Amino acid sequence: MKDSLKQLDARHLKFVEDRNWQKHQSPKNLVMALTAEVGELVEHFQWLSREESWTVDGKKKEAVAEELADVLIYLTRISGELDIDLVAAAHEKCERNEHKYPVEEFQDGYKRPHEYKDKDKY
Amino acid sequence: MKDSLKQLDARHLKFVEDRNWQKHQSPKNLVMALTAEVGELVEHFQWLSREESWTVDGKKKEAVAEELADVLIYLTRISGELDIDLVAAAHEKCERNEHKYPVEEFQDGYKRPHEYKDKDKY
Amino acid sequence: MKDSLKQLDARHLKFVEDRNWQKHQSPKNLVMALTAEVGELVEHFQWLSREESWTVDGKKKEAVAEELADVLIYLTRISGELDIDLVAAAHEKCERNEHKYPVEEFQDGYKRPHEYKDKDKY
Amino acid sequence: MKDSLKQLDARHLKFVEDRNWQKHQSPKNLVMALTAEVGELVEHFQWLSREESWTVDGKKKEAVAEELADVLIYLTRISGELDIDLVAAAHEKCERNEHKYPVEEFQDGYKRPHEYKDKDKY
Numbered sequence: 001m002k003d004s005l006k007q008l009d010a011r012h013l014k015f016v017e018d019r020n021w022q023k024h025q026s027p028k029n030l031v032m033a034l035t036a037e038v039g040e041l042v043e044h045f046q047w048l049s050r051e052e053s054w055t056v057d058g059k060k061k062e063a064v065a066e067e068l069a070d071v072l073i074y075l076t077r078i079s080g081e082l083d084i085d086l087v088a089a090a091h092e093k094c095e096r097n098e099h100k101y102p103v104e105e106f107q108d109g110y111k112r113p114h115e116y117k118d119k120d121k122y
Numbered sequence: 123m124k125d126s127l128k129q130l131d132a133r134h135l136k137f138v139e140d141r142n143w144q145k146h147q148s149p150k151n152l153v154m155a156l157t158a159e160v161g162e163l164v165e166h167f168q169w170l171s172r173e174e175s176w177t178v179d180g181k182k183k184e185a186v187a188e189e190l191a192d193v194l195i196y197l198t199r200i201s202g203e204l205d206i207d208l209v210a211a212a213h214e215k216c217e218r219n220e221h222k223y224p225v226e227e228f229q230d231g232y233k234r235p236h237e238y239k240d241k242d243k244y
Numbered sequence: 245m246k247d248s249l250k251q252l253d254a255r256h257l258k259f260v261e262d263r264n265w266q267k268h269q270s271p272k273n274l275v276m277a278l279t280a281e282v283g284e285l286v287e288h289f290q291w292l293s294r295e296e297s298w299t300v301d302g303k304k305k306e307a308v309a310e311e312l313a314d315v316l317i318y319l320t321r322i323s324g325e326l327d328i329d330l331v332a333a334a335h336e337k338c339e340r341n342e343h344k345y346p347v348e349e350f351q352d353g354y355k356r357p358h359e360y361k362d363k364d365k366y
Numbered sequence: 367m368k369d370s371l372k373q374l375d376a377r378h379l380k381f382v383e384d385r386n387w388q389k390h391q392s393p394k395n396l397v398m399a400l401t402a403e404v405g406e407l408v409e410h411f412q413w414l415s416r417e418e419s420w421t422v423d424g425k426k427k428e429a430v431a432e433e434l435a436d437v438l439i440y441l442t443r444i445s446g447e448l449d450i451d452l453v454a455a456a457h458e459k460c461e462r463n464e465h466k467y468p469v470e471e472f473q474d475g476y477k478r479p480h481e482y483k484d485k486d487k488y
Contacts, residue, residue, distance in 0.1 A: 316441060
């Protein structure tokens with residue numbers, strides 16, 4: 001995990017430990033807490049059109065930022081608890097994706113990932 | 123967003139643009155993609171006990187790291203698309219939490235967040 | 245729960261008990277399993293446009309039906325385990341919704357639920 | 367879909383149509399709404415121990431019943447919109463599961479589904 005996320009996780013972990021919550025924060029429970037926050041994020045987008053989803057602003061943008069923040073906090077906490085370097089893992093995943101979806105396969109049109117992977121089905 | 127996440131997001135955005143996927147990546151769709159990755163993360167933990175969830179290792183740990191990475195990638199992409207500084211938003215959320223749950227309220231026992239907030243119900 | 249769901253739940257519970265899985269199937273774990281299935285459902289819809297989402301067919305429709313089925317199975321299992329009458333609860337919720345969103349408030353246009361509830365914010 | 371679910375879906379669909387919401391209720395959006403409700407369900411269980419999750423009662427049980435109801439309502443609405451017979455699909459899934467996890471493989475112990483499927487990895 002890079003410094004900015006380490007610092008964030010250290011701050012949140014101190015917050016948790018200061019309140020005696022650490023024993024409830026198993027990776028299993030943290031994964032559930034992450035899921036619940038994602039549900040709140042989804043709620044902000046569920047009735048929006050594609051176009052509207054680009055133009056959230058004002059109070060709604062603040063609320064969305066808060067949900068994204070909650071997800072990041074739990075994500076770094078799970079990674080911290082399991083000793084996983086989150087940013088390194090993300091770069092490894094980017095690398096795998098870059099090979100899995102060769103750029104030249106997508107030059108001729110607008111295939112989406114699932115249309116490429118499942119191309120025999122379409 | 124701090125540098126390490128900006129760099130990650132720039133890499134993933136280039137990957138997306140190189141494959142002509144950008145038009146499918148509305149914040150709405152990205153929120154759905156994030157949700158699907160969270161579902162895969164949950165799958166690794168659903169039948170584990172609390173204790174087992176701390177000891178994922180080997181291939182399972184690699185798989186969990188990959189799901190966490192996927193969540194981070196979509197999380198930074200949503201933030202990038204909406205021009206939200208994710209790490210700053212997380213620190214603001216930490217600040218709000220530190221006030222919402224005053225540390226002295228939790229010294230006498232093991233109240234969990236919901237037992238404090240909903241304390242009149244318990 | 246009405247007969248058809250009771251019968252479904254009894255069949256699935258027998259399947260679980262015959263395999264000695266019952267001890268893993270706490271409501272907590274079942275909620276996680278439900279979440280993971282919802283993630284798979286979301287995956288089928290994440291890159292589709294609004295219009296495309298109405299026209300899933302063939303193999304994709306079969307796959308969607310299977311995910312919906314998985315969600316129903318876990319939903320009835322959670323309800324069974326907690327002794328909750330799912331269909332009765334759904335009708336009670338319909339009743340509350342019918343009062344919460346009075347029909348005359350929506351005659352003049354196309355307000356969505358969140359625009360009505362949060363109307364002071366818009 | 368069996369009669370009790372058909373009746374539930376017809377009631378909810380009328381509620382939606384009476385408020386001019388139908389155009390927002392694409393299967394894609396309904397899947398998101400389902401996800402958000404599942405997030406609320408998860409929130410009730412995230413900090414509970416396995417044992418506590420069996421003993422939710424009083425106001426918490428009512429709240430859980432309401433979330434389960436919301437999930438069922440969206441589940442039947444998605445099925446209705448896509449013309450999928452939800453209960454029939456669930457029985458087909460049970461049938462597939464009964465073959466996929468042969469009962470005799472689970473007599474000797476307490477293997478969980480993922481330990482059976484991934485047994486070469488353990």
